[in-house]
Amino acid sequence: MTSYISEHKISDVQRSTNIVHIISEYVSLKKVGRNYVGLCPFHSEKTPSFTVNEEKQIFYCFGCGVGGNVFNFLMRYNNVSFPEAVRYLAERLGIDIAIGSLSATKKRQLEERERLFKINSLAAGHFRHVLLETPDGRQGREYLDRRSIMREVIERFGLGYAKRSWNDLVMFFSERGIPLDDVEKAGLIVPKEKGYFDRFRERIIFPIYNIHQQVIGFGGRVLAQGQGLPKYLNSPETLIYSKRRSLYGLNITKDECRRKDLAFIVEGYFDLLALFQHGIRYAVATLGTALTREHIRILKGYARKLILVFDSDVAGLKAAERSIKLFAEEDVDARILILPEGHDPDSYIFEVGAEGFLRRSEQSMSIMSFLMKSAIEKYGLSLEGKVRIIRSMKEPIASLPDVVSRSLHIRKLSEYLDIDESVITNEIEDARRGFERSQPALKDQDSLTFSKFESTLISMMLQFPEILPEIDVHGMVQTFQTELFRKIGMLVSSTLEEKGSVEIPELIDKAEDDETKASISRLSLEQREWSRKSCYKIISQYQAVVQKREHKMFVKKIKEAERQNDQRLLYQLLEGQKRVKEKIDFMRPSAR
Ligand SMILES: [Zn+2]
Incomplete structure (x- = not known):
C-alpha cells in the first residue's frame, strides 16, 4: 500500500534524507566494510547484526529480520504511522507536504496527535510563565529555591507552576478558543458534571518531552504536603504519551x-x-x-x-x-x-x-552479585540458610539465556556457599527447563531447494539491476513457488514495467506488509558479488530445476491419464509437455 501523500513528495523526502544520519540518532553505528552496523533496537543481541546501508538507503537486522527504508525505521522505532514518519522527515528538511489526500481516519488521528502536541506546548508555556513571571508563581519559585535548583536548570528543563486554581487552564484554553475536549484528551483537565477542572493545582510542573523535543505529558510535584494529596501526579496515558x-x-x-x-x-x-x-x-x-x-x-x-x-x-x-x-x-x-x-x-x-x-x-554491583549478596545477608550461611539461598537464586540464574554466564554464576555461588558446583547445576537445570523454547519444524527438501533458488534470484535482481533488461522477469517470477519471493518478484516486474528501473527504497514503500519490506532489505544486503557471468549461471541452473519439476509433474499426470485411459487428456498433456520444454527460457533473445 502506498501513502496518502503524493508519491513524488515521498520520493523527494526519501532522496533528501540520509538513513545513516537518521538512524544514528537512535542507534550507535560503526562502519564495517560497505555497511554500518550496530546493536539492534528491536531485539536483544550481543554482537551487532543490525545493518544500515548508505548506498541503498535501507536497514536490515540479520538477527530478528526487521528491515526496510528510513520511513519503516521511524515508524517502528517511534511507533508512528507512515504519513507521520514522512511528515517528520519532511519538516526537518523543510519540504512542504499537504495531508489533504489522507484517508479520513488517518487524517483524523494525525490531526488529533498534532492538536495534543500543540495543546501540551501551550500548557507548558503557560506553566512556565506562571512560575517565572507572575506573583502566583512565587510559592513555586520559593520551593525550588529551597531545593537549591538553579535558574539555569529550571529554564533548561522548562519547569513551570500550576497555580492554586480549579480552572486556570480551563480559562486559558477557553480564551484561545481551543476545544476543551481536546484539552481533556491531552490529560490536562478532568470533566465534572458541568464543565471541567484542572488536573494540576498548586504543583511544580515538569514537562515530559520525547527526544524530538515535543511535550508529550506532564508531571506535578505537590507543594502543600500532608493534605492527603499524592506527592507526584503524572499525565494519564494519552494518544501521545506512553509511560512504558x-x-x-x-x-x-x-x-x-x-x-x-x-x-x-x-x-x-x-x-x-x-x-x-x-x-x-x-x-x-x-x-x-x-x-x-x-x-x-x-x-x-x-x-x-x-x-x-x-x-x-x-x-x-x-x-x-x-x-x-x-x-x-x-x-x-x-x-x-x-x-x-x-x-x-x-x-x-x-x-x-x-x-x-x-x-x-x-x-555499584552487577545485578547478580547484588542478588547473591542480599540473599546471603538475608538467610545467613547456616546449612538451612544455604538451601534457601540456592532456592532464591535458582530462578534468576536459570533465566539467563546464555549458558556461559549461567555457569559463571553457578561457580561463583558455589564458591560463596562452599557447596559442590554440580549440586547447584542440577537445581538450575531443573528450573531451566521451563525457559527452553521449542524448535521450529524443518521444511521438506524440495521446497527448500526452490525457495533457496528463488531468494538468490531476487537478490540478484536487487543487487545487480544491470541484468534486469536481459531477463524475462515476469516469466521467471511466474514459476516461483514461495509466495513471499513471488510477491517481491512481481513488485520488481511491475515497477520495472512502469518506470524502467527499480529503486529499492521505493520498492519497499510499495510492498504491502512488514515481512515483505524486511525481506527486500535483507535480499538487497546479503553479501554476494554479482557479475553478468554469475547471473547467467544461476539463471540457467534455475531453468534446469524448473524444467525437471515441470517434467516430473507432467509424467505424474500422464501416468494418471494412462491409468484412466483418457486419450484426450493424454494428448493434451503430451502437447503441453512439449510446449513447456520450449517455454522455460528466462533469458531475453536480444541478450544473447
Ligand atoms: Zn534485530
Missing part, C-alpha cells in the same frame, strides 16, 4: 549518555535535576514506573552501560529481582548502586557533590 516508553530528561541528556556510553537511571524528577546541576549530565528518570523492556531498548541506543540508582536495599532488591531477566535478555551491562541509608540521589549529591557521588558509583 518515556524517559524523563533523555531529550537533554542523550548526547552526553552516548559520549560516556553510560547512563544513570534514577527514579524522580528532582534526582535527575540534581545530578544534572552537579554536572552529571548522563542520566534519565523513569517516573514511578518500573524500568520496562522498551526503556532498556531506547537507552541501549545511547549507552551500553546502565547504572540503576536506588535509595535503599529494599527498593533495589525488588527492582533487581524484577529486571534481571530483562537485562540479561537485552544483554545490557546493568549495575545497581545503593545509596547510604536515608538518602536519595537528590539529597546525596547535594551532600557529597559530584565527585563523592561518582566515587560511590564505583561501588
